[in-house]
Amino acid sequence: AAYIINPGHSYDDVASVAKEHQLHIVAADEAVYGKGTKQAVPDEKELADHLARKAKAISLLREKLLDELEKNEQLDLFEALEMPLAHILGEMESIGVQVDVGRLKKMGEELSAKLAEYEKKIHESAGETFNINSPKQLGVILFEKLGLPAVKKTKTGYSTSADVLEKLRDKHVIIEDILHYRQIGKLQSTYVEGLLKVIKKDSHKVHTRFNQALTQTGRLSSTDPNLQNIPIRLEEGRKIRQAFVPSQKGWLMFAADYSQIELRVLAHISKDKNLIEAFTNDMDVHTKTAMDVFHVSEEEVTPAMRRQAKAVNFGIVYGISDYGLSQNLGITRKEAAAFIERYFHSFQGVKEYMEETVQEAKQKGYVTTLLSRRRYIPELTSRNFNLRSFAERTAMNTPIQGSAADIIKKAMIDMADKLKEKNLKAKLLLQVHDELIFEAPEDEIKVLEKLVPEVMEHALELDVPLKVDCASGPSWYDAK
Secondary structure, eight states, X not given: OHHHHOTTSOOOSHHHHHHHTTOOTXXXXXXXXXXXXXXXXXXXXXXXXXXXXXXHHHHHHHHHHXXXXXXXXXXXXXXXXXXXXXXXXXXXXXXXXXXXXXXXXXXHHHHXXXXXXXXXXXXXXXXXXXXXXXXXXXXXXXXXXXXXXXXXXXXXXXXXXXXXXXXXGGGOHHHHHHHHHHHHHHXXXXXXXXXXXXXXXXXXXXXXXXXXXXXXSSOOEEESSOOSOOOOSSHHHHHGGGGEEOSSTTEEEEEEEESSHHHHHHHHHHTOHHHHHHHHTTOOHHHHHHHHHHTOOGGGOOHHHHHHHHHHHHHHHTTXXXXXXXXXXXXXXXXXXXXXXXXXXXXXXXXXXXXXXXXXXXXXXXXXXXXXXXXXXXXXXXXXXXXXHHHHHHHHHHHHXXXXXXXXXXXXXXXXHHHHHTTOOOEEEEEETTEEEEEEEGGGHHHHHHHHHHHHHTSSOOSSOOOEEEEEESSTTTTO
């Protein structure tokens, strides 16, 4: 409840909620049983006093928070969405996901071999051996020995961060190899070795924890292990999903994900005629954008035009600047600014939505999603230009990203009800942003192919249809 009222605060116990809501009953105990302190177990009286104060705080907070939720028109969000979802997430955490340990270890060996291959190539390009993981040594090789232009310096030498290397991609073959080396290194340490550490020995399962009251947009996040951030741009990253398999013989993995949900939400919220037309007529929205921005027919849209339109479509959702777009597309700021201007000329509704949302957020101090989730953005009135600009982009994006998060949460609740109602054995295992992952007996797949899209597409009625793609296979990778 406290999280819904203000997601900008991090609450990790009753004391922090009590303190935030001016109840100092429990807060005093923090000194005794503080965060991270290794106090001796208190005696019975001390513990009884502490628990009594905690119970009293919960009792007083309940009324206070429910009143505030009602005042904010968020009671429904609390009672009909977040509370039922807590039980579903609890079930998902305890079910866990089966991991093919042998497959994962084999991937580890393949990645190690790849790393050694890249290391050899990088050393050959550099003309000497050095520690690639040392920014200091790498900086000397790139900017002194190979004479590449230094983009930015740090206190300890040259910066070799990812954004710096991206700018140098076309300057030397070594750069591409270093970027790949780093990505594969991260896959190896975080996702192969990291996963192997948390797999339960007896069941070969991992049990991720879903953080329901953490992000400011209302999205779920996952930890120990984080299964939402497996990088899928690289084929090697996508292959990590091959290790996630059904927990029973004769079962398959089944994945269903929303197609372009944020753009569909944008169409609904902005009421933009062109965007609504594209989705209502089931057109390819990036082709439609390219047609409108470049003033060409569908047949005349080239792959390059579509790529640029796609970058703008997704960029707009995140309040992209001309600088950001120029970086994404490798074009000048002037060209990017002209592109954004043409986009807004074609999609007037989106432009008006962006401007009105920022203005309204400045007056109210917060923005809301379709289901009344709030996000407070005090930086909107900051004198610092960068802080203010970031806050404006946040104001434009949060109602879109937050509404998409609300929709998939609603879909999870509806889906759990349907699985029970139809007496299906299928189990919901994971939620990864716009995607739900199930495991199910092979003979239920046909039912799921019809049922899951039906439920997900009607989680919330919008001015444009929601669309769900689904697939199944022997592993999570094959269900994509």
